[in-house]
Amino acid sequence: MRITLDNRLPADHAARALRADAGTAFTERPRTLPPKWFYDAHGSVLFDRITRLPEYYLARAEKQILRAHAAEIAELTGARTLVELGSGTSEKTRVLLDALTEAGTLKLYAPVDVSDTTLEGAAESLCRDYPDLSIAATVADFETDLPLPGAGPRLVAFLGSTLGNLTPDQRAAFLARLRSVLTHEGDALLLGVDLVKEPSALIRAYDDDQGVTAAFNKNVLRVLNRELHATFDLGAFDHKAIWNAEAERVEMRLRARVSHSVEIHDLNLTAEFGRGEDILTEISAKFRREPLTEELTRAGLPPTHWWTDPQSRFALLLTTRT
Incomplete structure (x- = not known):
């Protein structure tokens, strides 16, 4: 065979990893999720669209x-x-x-x-x-x-x-x-x-006019809702792309519009969000x-x-x- 496929991950690897990452993110502050959770089938389609945007x-x-x-x-x-x-x-x-x-x-x-x-x-x-x-x-x-x-x-x-x-x-x-x-x-x-380049060019690359990157960022909440039976309201969060000048990196964040609670049923966890509180979903160092x-x-x-x-x-x- 010209093709071989070696699967080195256990069948439940993704489920266990997501539970671990979400458990950490929503019991500790500041709240941080790894960017790999953007990429379910829908997220991959959105990222493909991002790569074709004029800003990216x-x-x-x-x-x-x-x-x-x-x-x-x-x-x-x-x-x-x-x-x-x-x-x-x-x-x-x-x-x-x-x-x-x-x-x-x-x-x-x-x-x-x-x-x-x-x-x-x-x-x-x-x-x-x-x-x-x-x-x-x-x-x-x-x-x-x-x-x-x-x-x-x-x-x-x-x-x-x-x-x-x-x-x-x-x-x-x-x-x-x-x-x-x-x-x-x-x-x-x-x-x-x-x-490293002008911050304005960097921010545009992560916050496009069509809102594709915003949808991509919020897709992680869809993943949490589906996989962990959570109750995230995507409309309760704003997409933010921020230039951290000290660390020389773009940070993608989801910022709570209002104070509210989210149930993550599979973790038997309630996550409380204050108005303006962020979830850091990706860093992109330059x-x-x-x-x-x-x-x-x-x-x-x-x-x-x-x-x-x-x-x-x-x-x-x-x-x-x-």
């Missing part, structure tokens, strides 16, 4: 860089295996697959995602379009499990500025784990990061070249190449193990 430059800028430098990346890495963390539908990865296939080195694509159905659909589509490519898909949570199958040299792609969703401590732990599994000579990391270079070097992954789009909005970094 991130996806377009990253793909522009990939198109401009994919052949160079293929030449520099000579990768036999392409591993992608948080691969989703693998659509933008096709730029790398094309370049590595053209270079004649690629033998295996190894996408990693928490959704088995998404991985299966992407793998079947890629097999049709890349008849000589083998695919080893893994269902795993890359924050705690980093499976890197295949022969070296391996190129690990971590795109979409997903690194920015982690706090500095979480980033340090993640990068240390990643470095520990990059064991083959020539193994490398291709990292996509959003850069990076500068020198501090990020220092951060990666401390983790044993010093950048060797740095590419940006013409407007210097977004960057791709190629890093190598030391």
Whole structure:
């Protein structure tokens, strides 16, 4: 078989994780939920719409860089295996697959995602379009499990500025784990990061005029209502996108319009909200070249190449193990 699927998550992994995250969020303050709970089927559709909005430059800028430098990346890495963390539908990865296939080195694509159905659909589509490519898909949570199958040299792609969703401590732990599994000579990391820029441009990217991002943010309340039999009223919360200048990150929040109570029946919990109280649903750190270079070097992954789009909005970094 050209496609293998290794499911490393127990059947109840998502349910247990959601219960744990919600239990913490609604018994402690400040209230915080991980952004992964946006992405049920409806949330994934909304996010796809977000990537096509005029305000949301991130996806377009990253793909522009990939198109401009994919052949160079293929030449520099000579990768036999392409591993992608948080691969989703693998659509933008096709730029790398094309370049590595053209270079004649690629033998295996190894996408990693928490959704088995998404991985299966992407793998079947890629097999049709890349008849000589083998695919080893893994269902795993890359924050705690980093499976890197295949022969070296391996190129690990971590795109979409997903690194920015982690706090500095979480980033340090993640990068240390990643470095520990990059064991083959020539193994490398291709990292996509959003850069610090005018706050107005950043806020527009997370608070579009059509309200798609607001609907995406509130979708986490739909997930809680459905999965935990909660009683969140979506109309009782406003979507907020805030630039935290000190931490240099955009914060997405849901802010209570009025004081009210929410029942979370599956947790036997009542959550009280004061007027103006926030649930922090996502952080999106923005990076500068020198501090990020220092951060990666401390983790044993010093950048060797740095590419940006013409407007210097977004960057791709190629890093190598030391």
